[in-house]
Amino acid sequence: MLDYFPQYLFNGLLIGTNYALIAMGLTVIFGLMNIANFAHGQFYMLGGFIAYQLTTTLGLNFFAALVVSVVVVTGLGILLERTIFKRLRNKPLISSVLVTIGLAILIENLALVLWGARPEAIPNPFPLTPVQIGPIFTTQPRLFAVVVTLAAIVIIHLLLHYTRAGKAVRATFQQQEAAALVGIDIELIYSITFGIGAGLAALGGVLLGTIFYVNPTMGDVATLKAFVVTILGGMGSFPGAIVGGLLLGIAESFGTLVSSAYKDAIGYVLVILVLLYRPQGLFGKA
Amino acid sequence: MLELRNLGISFGGLKALSDVSLRVEAGLISSIIGPNGAGKTTLFNIITGLRRPSTGTITYEGKNITAMKPSRIAGLGVIRTFQKTEVFPRLCVHDCVRTGFLCDRSFSPWEVLFRSREVQRFDSHRSSKTDAILDFVGLRHHSEALASQLSYGEQRLLEIAVGLAASPRLMLLDEPASGMNVDEAERMMMLIRRLKDRGITVVLVEHNMRVVMGISDYVVVLDCGQTIAKGAPREVSEDAAVITAYLGRGWKSAEH
Amino acid sequence: MLLSRLAFWIAATLFVLALPFVLGEGYHLHLLIMATIFAIVAAGLDITVGYAGLLSLGHAAFFGIGAYTSALLFLHFGIPMWGGMISGAVLAGLAAFLLGFLILNVRGHRFVISTVAFAEIMRLVANNWTDVTRGQRGLPGILPPVIDLPWGGSINFVSKTAFFYLAVAIAVICIGIMWRIAHSPLGDAFIALRENEHLAESVGIDARRHAIQAFTIGGFFAGIGGSLYAHYVSFVGPDLLNFSYTTIFLVMVVTGGMGTIIGPVVGALVFTLLPEYLRIAEGYRLIIFGGILVLVMLFLSNGMIDIWTRLRNWLRRMSPTTGAQSTDA
Numbered sequence: 105m106l107d108y109f110p111q112y113l114f115n116g117l118l119i120g121t122n123y124a125l126i127a128m129g130l131t132v133i134f135g136l137m138n139i140a141n142f143a144h145g146q147f148y149m150l151g152g153f154i155a156y157q158l159t160t161t162l163g164l165n166f167f168a169a170l171v172v173s174v175v176v177v178t179g180l181g182i183l184l185e186r187t188i189f190k191r192l193r194n195k196p197l198i199s200s201v202l203v204t205i206g207l208a209i210l211i212e213n214l215a216l217v218l219w220g221a222r223p224e225a226i227p228n229p230f231p232l233t234p235v236q237i238g239p240i241f242t243t244q245p246r247l248f249a250v251v252v253t254l255a256a257i258v259i260i261h262l263l264l265h266y267t268r269a270g271k272a273v274r275a276t277f278q279q280q281e282a283a284a285l286v287g288i289d290i291e292l293i294y295s296i297t298f299g300i301g302a303g304l305a306a307l308g309g310v311l312l313g314t315i316f317y318v319n320p321t322m323g324d325v326a327t328l329k330a331f332v333v334t335i336l337g338g339m340g341s342f343p344g345a346i347v348g349g350l351l352l353g354i355a356e357s358f359g360t361l362v363s364s365a366y367k368d369a370i371g372y373v374l375v376i377l378v379l380l381y382r383p384q385g386l387f388g389k390a
Numbered sequence: 391m392l393e394l395r396n397l398g399i400s401f402g403g404l405k406a407l408s409d410v411s412l413r414v415e416a417g418l419i420s421s422i423i424g425p426n427g428a429g430k431t432t433l434f435n436i437i438t439g440l441r442r443p444s445t446g447t448i449t450y451e452g453k454n455i456t457a458m459k460p461s462r463i464a465g466l467g468v469i470r471t472f473q474k475t476e477v478f479p480r481l482c483v484h485d486c487v488r489t490g491f492l493c494d495r496s497f498s499p500w501e502v503l504f505r506s507r508e509v510q511r512f513d514s515h516r517s518s519k520t521d522a523i524l525d526f527v528g529l530r531h532h533s534e535a536l537a538s539q540l541s542y543g544e545q546r547l548l549e550i551a552v553g554l555a556a557s558p559r560l561m562l563l564d565e566p567a568s569g570m571n572v573d574e575a576e577r578m579m580m581l582i583r584r585l586k587d588r589g590i591t592v593v594l595v596e597h598n599m600r601v602v603m604g605i606s607d608y609v610v611v612l613d614c615g616q617t618i619a620k621g622a623p624r625e626v627s628e629d630a631a632v633i634t635a636y637l638g639r640g641w642k643s644a645e646h
Numbered sequence: 647m648l649l650s651r652l653a654f655w656i657a658a659t660l661f662v663l664a665l666p667f668v669l670g671e672g673y674h675l676h677l678l679i680m681a682t683i684f685a686i687v688a689a690g691l692d693i694t695v696g697y698a699g700l701l702s703l704g705h706a707a708f709f710g711i712g713a714y715t716s717a718l719l720f721l722h723f724g725i726p727m728w729g730g731m732i733s734g735a736v737l738a739g740l741a742a743f744l745l746g747f748l749i750l751n752v753r754g755h756r757f758v759i760s761t762v763a764f765a766e767i768m769r770l771v772a773n774n775w776t777d778v779t780r781g782q783r784g785l786p787g788i789l790p791p792v793i794d795l796p797w798g799g800s801i802n803f804v805s806k807t808a809f810f811y812l813a814v815a816i817a818v819i820c821i822g823i824m825w826r827i828a829h830s831p832l833g834d835a836f837i838a839l840r841e842n843e844h845l846a847e848s849v850g851i852d853a854r855r856h857a858i859q860a861f862t863i864g865g866f867f868a869g870i871g872g873s874l875y876a877h878y879v880s881f882v883g884p885d886l887l888n889f890s891y892t893t894i895f896l897v898m899v900v901t902g903g904m905g906t907i908i909g910p911v912v913g914a915l916v917f918t919l920l921p922e923y924l925r926i927a928e929g930y931r932l933i934i935f936g937g938i939l940v941l942v943m944l945f946l947s948n949g950m951i952d953i954w955t956r957l958r959n960w961l962r963r964m965s966p967t968t969g970a971q972s973t974d975a
Binding site for chain 2: 781823826827830834835837838839841844845846847848849851853855856863901
């Protein structure tokens with residue numbers, strides 16, 4: 105069993121990076137706008153399906169489809185922020201939760217109507233021949249996914265810390281009123297941040313569709329996982345989303361050794377435990 | 391009635407209160423004054439159980455209430471108002487006050503369903519007393535108005551009315567006269583005197599010196615989390631340390 | 647006007663009693679029975695969400711616990727619906743109590759997500775604990791109750807008409823209880839919790855204790871609904887704990903009107919009957935559900951009851967004579 109330890113670890117990291125991608129967007133939206141977006145997973149799903157649509161019906165090159173899909177969903181995110189989420193900002197919790205749930209149902213069932221309930225894989229140029237790195241067996245699509253995710257995380261980090269726009273985002277994050285006073289366009293920051301969060305989720309969806317497949321109901325599970333990771337890592341914490349995502353992925357991976365049916369329950373039990381003993385999560389503020 | 395001994399609390403590295411001791415005599419109006427950031431509201435928060443002190447004890451009518459839950463402390467008769475006015479926004483004034491009567495008087499579902507006579511008695515008790523309380527604070531004519539639609543000054547009166555419904559023996563009022571003009575502050579002063587007449591011990595945190603000097607029997611001055619003077623208003627106003635700490639020229643105008 | 651109130655109730659009762667004969671033993675009566683069952687659940691959820699302000703997103707779990715408990719007691723021990731319903735409700739209430747006890751130190755988003763987490767755990771258990779629940783195959787063959795009359799013979803609730811009367815009777819009792827609770831000092835405490843928890847605590851209302859109570863009550867009545875469902879539909883499966891059920895219950899409460907008890911009952915009627923009668927394809931129905939939820943929460947957050955109340959007030963103002971006479975609240 106222990107021989108497989110590195111394999112399980114790698115698998116856990118693989119799925120963990122995917123979780124991190126979805127969670128990053130959610131945690132940032134929460135930290136900035138204090139809105140719990142239950143429709144977040146739909147961006148994940150849409151990313152996957154748009155890429156699928158582009159590669160199959162339009163015959164677009166895989167990499168181009170990936171980029172286009174992320175851009176489209178980012179744009180959709182900005183649109184939704186301007187129309188719906190803007191109105192939710194100072195409303196009570198029940199409004200934002202129920203509106204986003206309504207939105208999730210709407211988008212998911214629209215997707216069901218458009219694409220049917222069958223899972224689809226995104227055609228990609230990677231051969232499925234196994235690749236071996238030391239004791240670990242994997243495939244090219246999976247390696248691609250990990251590399252892209254890590255690249256995305258690094259890019260976001262660089263953008264946040266070394267560009268003016270990034271600093272503006274961080275400033276708004278920490279102290280909105282002060283940021284507004286120094287002339288930062290808060291509305292723009294909100295829209296862009298929301299859009300990027302959606303785009304990150306979409307990227308996750310495309311990558312998943314490359315490794316496995318996408319189906320219109322995957323948004324629900326994605327939303328739940330995103331919330332689990334966000335609570336584990338701390339709502340509003342970027343590093344929390346990454347570390348939390350990896351931890352959840354690894355925990356679930358090793359959890360399949362015990363029981364693969366209850367693998368998903370691991371995250372939920374962790375959530376309840378965290379809420380009992382450390383409600384702010386790993387990196388959150390008390 | 392209320393005794394604080396060696397109370398101290400730190401937030402992060404900042405010592406908000408250190409070694410604060412004071413005694414509040416029953417039936418009197420006491421005021422806690424001091425510059426902004428002196429720790430006055432923190433003191434109230436500790437007394438009412440919203441924060442736990444790092445050191446020290448609080449004794450109320452002989453009972454140690456230092457680690458008690460806020461609702462339990464309120465049940466013992468210690469009721470406070472807040473610096474930022476708190477009401478039940480979507481309830482009408484009448485219902486807000488009626489809610490105050492629930493202080494330490496909770497009904498379980500069984501009682502509600504099967505002991506309806508006791509519930510009825512409670513309800514009629516509430517109804518008859520509510521009008522009296524509204525008259526006392528002067529809000530009777532607004533009985534049906536929504537709490538969120540009252541003016542700022544009226545909401546402050548409502549807060550006191552809700553507190554009165556909870557049968558307080560000690561009321562902690564956090565800046566009751568803040569944001570009020572001279573007339574409103576005058577009326578607040580009279581209201582607080584009426585509270586004293588009803589036998590309620592009052593402790594104020596206040597910045598308005600006219601109010602403080604006008605109605606207090608006892609004054610405590612806090613600065614940087616420590617007590618720097620205690621005593622009758624006259625004494626305190628002439629204490630050199632107090633004057634240096636914050637009163638300065640403000641004193642002269644308050645004495646008129 | 648006491649007379650007019652009495653007349654209204656008599657008319658309503660006669661109307662309800664006559665319904666099965668008007669509608670016949672068919673699909674329409676079936677829908678009404680489902681609506682009645684959901685009304686009980688929705689009213690219970692109203693206590694938790696509408697009165698106490700606790701956004702519970704795990705209500706399907708309590709519905710499911712009630713259903714499974716009742717089903718298992720019947721199938722393994724032959725316990726009829728009466729015992730099953732009480733047991734199911736007690737178990738569901740107990741689950742709610744325990745979860746609330748554990749989790750109600752936190753509020754807001756964290757509470758919401760923990761209810762979701764709990765419901766998902768329960769669903770996974772229902773799906774995978776195949777020894778007990780038979781997983782996806784579910785538990786079939788749960789029969790409606792039978793009352794043996796002392797003078798021989800029995801009343802059988804198999805027919806839709808009979809079950810309809812039974813469901814309505816149980817619903818009236820349950821909703822009556824919830825109405826009583828809501829309009830009592832206990833209900834006032836819940837409302838205080840919702841409106842301003844901080845202030846409530848400072849006037850001696852123990853917020854956590856009342857939150858747990860409201861949550862438990864909601865769970866209890868969801869359990870009753872679940873049990874009724876099990877004995878009517880005769881089949882119980884893990885899908886009963888799907889998030890979609892939680893959503894539908896919430897839609898009923900929110901669109902009907904939170905914090906009114908009656909609103910959610912109306913919501914239950916509307917959202918059980920409407921989609922069927924509009925004959926919309928399955929996929930579109932949920933799109934519309936989603937859209938309604940979004941629109942209502944953005945623009946109409948007081949629900950249909952509020953529209954009804956406002957309409958009534960407007961009508962009263964329009965007609966000077968009735969304005970003077972009418973004192974109904």
